[in-house]
Amino acid sequence: MLKVFFQRFFQLLAVLWGVSSIVFFLQRMIPGNPADTILGVDASDADKLEWLAKYGLNDPLWNQYLNFLKNLIHGDLGFSYASFIPVTELILPRIWETVQLATVAFLFSIFIATFIGIVSASQAGKFLDKAAAIVSLLAISAPSFIIGPVLMWIFAVKLDYFPLMGNEGPSSFILPAVTLGASLAAFSSRMIRSGIVDVLQEDYIRTAKSKGLSQFIILTKHALRNAFLPTLTVLGMQLGVLLSGAVITEQIFNWPGLGSLIVEAVQQREYNIVSGCVIIMATIYVVCNLLVDILYRIFDPRVRLT
């Protein structure tokens, strides 16, 4: 087990090095630089060069890259060019906001997916199952920039049930979490449903029925456990996506998370902030995958970590 953890840890380091290097070079390849956005695009080249030189952004690319790696090893992500605030100070509170939103969205997805999956499977082929299929298809197909504004307009503007934007309390989570988790919930519910329907054909389910166990116990205790395994992999992968991919939802609901920070930073050519955000997102993604592997083993002891 310990060996596996060390292996994964070195994999994480390799992923972080790869991702941060790609981001470092890609940012410098695209048109524009921080001086364009901070001094204004019409500042003279001489002024821009002088400004860039103070941040070492005129140095040869390899020098910049080596400095970047050296600072990264020391945990120094640098400063924002516009405000001179350390990047870690900007990112840390944002990570927490994103983690909170993604977790609530994830829990919402699991709960809804399990509930709808069980109901659909128990009513396979009947009205409820077909209705659930249509709703799921809609939720999978509709992008968050459609679901979000619609929910916002109905529940925040017209009915005034929930806050419109930002994180102002527990009720602020509901609309963005539903927006973020809707697609995952719909997709997972279909997986759970088909998993349970398959499992219900198995001999041991027939045995359970013949023992006189109730339908509820059969579904939740015997069928769901086995049907849930493939879904678990998807959910685990998606937790990483939720954490790193909440950009649009954060933008719509003005959620003060990493997603909205990275959008601003890319537009402003804030190299250090973009690198910092991407490194954090990559770490989260890799750690989530590791957790899924561990959970998989807990659910199915036959699986061995390698």
Place this chain on the structure above:
Amino acid sequence: MNSRYTIKRIIITTIFSLLVAFIVYLSATNSNKDDHDKSSKNTITIAFDSKITTGDPRLIGSDANSQYLENLRFLSLMGYDEHGSLINVLANNVKSLSNKSWQIFLKKGVNFNNGREIDAFDVEATYDHIINTPEGFPPSPRKAAFSNVLTFKAKDKDTLQISLKEPDASFLNNLIIGILPKEAIITQPNEINNKGFESGPFILKSTGASDWTLVKNPNYNYSSLAQIEQLIFKIIPDSGTRYAALARGDIDIAQNAIDPDKVSLIQKTKNSKFEVLSAPKLATTYLAFNFRDPNFNILKIRQAIAYAIDRQSLLQFRLQGQGLIATGMFPNNNFYYDSSIPEIAYNPQRAKTLLKETSVKEPLEFIIKVSNNNKSTVEVAKAIAANLKDVGFSPTVEMLENNVFLEQIKKGTAKVWISQWVGFKDPDHLRFVFSSNMIPPDGGNRGAYSNPSIDNLLQEGREEMDPKKRKMIYDQAQKLLAGDLPYVYLWHNLNIAIVSKRVKGFKLYADGRYWSLATVTKN
């Protein structure tokens, strides 16, 4: 077997408990957050469409929102009135010694929040930090504004002496930077807040990821104290969300932050809780030509394009009438507006004739480039392309990411583009845009337009100190430019503010500043 299942149960129970604890934690922490009372008559909430990058006057660059807050927190030597004309703020009297030197006398008795009087040594220290940034401090984006300065000296605590290397009648426009006390100069930018360094009607209370809060400066003595206790600047990048926040009553003021179609909707709503204010803005939308391209170097082609564009319809139907037809760079309420230049009326027949008179093979194909910065410009470009197709051109519209767009027009790879100049305060802006010395990377003449007569006039205007004589020079230059057509001016954009009817006394400033918040009231 049993022990393995026990461990499994313990792990699952632990995970479940942690999740429940996490939710309980969320409830507990978030319920302690400040609940802004949006209906309070002591608080005004303003919507911004992009972030406020910094609150330190030394670090403010091209970000307009940072400049707006700077203006409310820090007094400067000079400022602008509602029409965009330069006015004295901390400067009591500005004496011009020549076209490259001034003596500035400061107003007496104006204090920082810490109670100390603002003097000329504070001004000198602030500007000196920007020009000669000490080691360990970030470089100031404002340094370029002082590149022409030869000396900048406080003669005594009330008098400043400035001399330039080259004559520049527009130089005083650079003195709009917020003044810091000299003792603040050694303070790092991220430590400058809440130290009593402010001198404006409001001081900073807090900053967050999506809002900045200012409160009334109780020690403000430049003019009467602000009526409103608190200003909350909400940064809402999504235009749909900004409109929803307005509709919900979370926002009191949204200036240039609501899409034109939504503004029309608010105007048409009966018994609306908001009023729509509009006034000319220092902003001009134009279609520009690249003179390096042999086709667009031909005057008749530029004229044909100018006659082919139905600006009146575009303005009415694409921008819901939110603009004024432009005949030059300056809107008609500006001192340097030249009323003798006629409007180019829509005349597709004339456009066809002009195009036929050239030896260019029809249809002339080209790309109109626009930035993705402004959604309405993209719509406008498509409509213009349709106008041009009617007279024998074959344009296509290409929308580019803003930095890519700017790079292409600066490098001269774009042939025709639609863009906007915003916030120019002095007619010397014409030199920046049309002088042959200002072809990038030296300036903003991106189309590489060149006319020696224009160069001479614009240099003359830069060196002339008398406003009346300057006006005559710039009138002459604008007439020549109208004949040469390096730009087809489309319209002057308007400052449009949606203001809650509970807010009284909000005024629009040509450069978009929020200075009237110092005097507004709320019912």
